[in-house]
Amino acid sequence: MSRATPVTAASQASVDGPARTPGTHLARRDTITHEADPSPPATALSEPDPLPGLQAEFPAFRIWREDVSGRVRYVACGRNLGLPVHTVVTCDPDELRSALAPVRQVTTVPRGSEAPSIARMYDLLLGGKEHYAADRAAAGPVLERFPEVAQIAQANRAFQARAVRYVAEQGISQFIDLGSGLPVSPSTHESAREVVPHARVAYVDRDEIVLAHARARLAVDEQIAVVAADISDPALILADPALTSVIDLAKPVAVLLVSVLHFLPADLADAAVAALRDAVAPGSYLVISAGTSTGTDPDLIRSLQAAYGGTAPVTGRTEAEIGAWFAGFALAAPGLTEVQAWRPDRPAHLVLPLSARARFLAGVACKAAGIGSWLP
Numbered sequence: 220m221s222r223a224t225p226v227t228a229a230s231q232a233s234v235d236g237p238a239r240t241p242g243t244h245l246a247r248r249d250t251i252t253h254e255a256d257p258s259p260p261a262t263a264l265s266e267p268d269p270l271p272g273l274q275a276e277f278p279a280f281r282i283w284r285e286d287v288s289g290r291v292r293y294v295a296c297g298r299n300l301g302l303p304v305h306t307v308v309t310c311d312p313d314e315l316r317s318a319l320a321p322v323r324q325v326t327t328v329p330r331g332s333e334a335p336s337i338a339r340m341y342d343l344l345l346g347g348k349e350h351y352a353a354d355r356a357a358a359g360p361v362l363e364r365f366p367e368v369a370q371i372a373q374a375n376r377a378f379q380a381r382a383v384r385y386v387a388e389q390g391i392s393q394f395i396d397l398g399s400g401l402p403v404s405p406s407t408h409e410s411a412r413e414v415v416p417h418a419r420v421a422y423v424d425r426d427e428i429v430l431a432h433a434r435a436r437l438a439v440d441e442q443i444a445v446v447a448a449d450i451s452d453p454a455l456i457l458a459d460p461a462l463t464s465v466i467d468l469a470k471p472v473a474v475l476l477v478s479v480l481h482f483l484p485a486d487l488a489d490a491a492v493a494a495l496r497d498a499v500a501p502g503s504y505l506v507i508s509a510g511t512s513t514g515t516d517p518d519l520i521r522s523l524q525a526a527y528g529g530t531a532p533v534t535g536r537t538e539a540e541i542g543a544w545f546a547g548f549a550l551a552a553p554g555l556t557e558v559q560a561w562r563p564d565r566p567a568h569l570v571l572p573l574s575a576r577a578r579f580l581a582g583v584a585c586k587a588a589g590i591g592s593w594l595p
């Protein structure tokens with residue numbers, strides 16, 4: 220086995236180059252690992268290809284294989300700069316796995332007021348008080364040109380409450396709220412408990428401020444858990460002991476992905492939703508809302524991308540791509556629709572008019588028996 224060696228971030232650009240520094244451990248944020256020893260010959264053809272497994276296991280990294288002068292090496296590159304290890308190059312798949320394994324645990328967005336945060340900007344749109352100057356500066360230009368974005372955020376939040384109550388009325392008593400955001404009333408457990416008083420909820424987010432608020436304000440009893448995790452790693456989320464202490468995955472569950480999937484790279488969002496669809500028991504529900512590029516002014520998407528800057532990607536997915544997240548599930552009426560129009564709880568004339576240039580879609584769907592690879 221070759222020996223992995225860390226080098227400094229200054230030589231990050233030279234993943235293909237020879238920059239090498241002695242050392243054997245991964246210790247610091249920004250540390251990169253390069254191969255140190257000559258790689259062995261390419262993996263024998265008869266051995267199973269380790270690449271798909273590595274890619275599935277570490278979705279926070281882009282992983283590929285290179286053939287350099289007849290020798291195979293694996294390259295893993297972090298998808299965001301917040302990861303403590305950015306790039307790993309090695310000829311040994313097991314070594315790559317060992318180098319990346321600790322990084323799976325470090326997924327949170329650190330506290331800090333310098334950069335805008337998704338959660339605080341959303342709080343600003345909802346009229347809350349948990350935002351900083353950086354959030355206001357980032358959101359300002361968007362709101363100036365597209366004031367309806369704040370209305371859409373409020374309509375989205377109202378959709379979440381209606382959808383949770385609807386799902387609870389279908390008999391669901393456990394909820395996984397992924398990308399839960401800063402606490403807002405009614406929270407998921409408050410809405411669910413209007414219908415099912417003993418409802419259990421796992422709130423999942425990767426932002427440390429959100430997690431701190433959730434622990435202080437949402438985790439009001441032992442039926443509520445707060446999980447620090449990244450949606451791009453659903454297997455890790457579903458195995459988290461805090462989550463499994465309140466959620467029984469052998470039974471139907473509602474998985475909420477409300478106003479969050481457009482903040483994940485498209486391939487990660489699609490893979491995460493597919494894995495969740497597969498993992499939950501028959502009778503489970505998916506509750507999803509997201510901005511769509513279909514019918515939305517491209518200038519709005521560009522403004523949002525500029526506003527969130529390096530914090531997160533903003534992907535405008537098409538209506539068809541959003542519809543595909545429900546693949547194999549039965550959409551509850553009225554299907555995938557504008558967020559305001561999903562089972563409105565007020566007369567039509569009081570429902571917010573739909574914006575002609577900003578579309579935000581919502582849907583709720585149920586997993587019928589016999590779908591996916593779920594096993595009791």
Ligand SMILES: C[S@@+](CC[C@H](N)C(=O)[O-])C[C@H]1O[C@@H](n2cnc3c(N)ncnc32)[C@H](O)[C@@H]1O
Pocket residue numbers: 337338341375376379397398399400401423424425426429448449450451476477478479482483
């Ligand atoms: C716009 S807020 C939505 C909050 C809530 N779901 C709602 O719709 O009212 C998005 C939340 O998702 C979180 N988030 C974004 N990307 C995430 C990821 N990859 N994993 C976990 N949480 C994420 C953000 O930290 C933020 O709290």
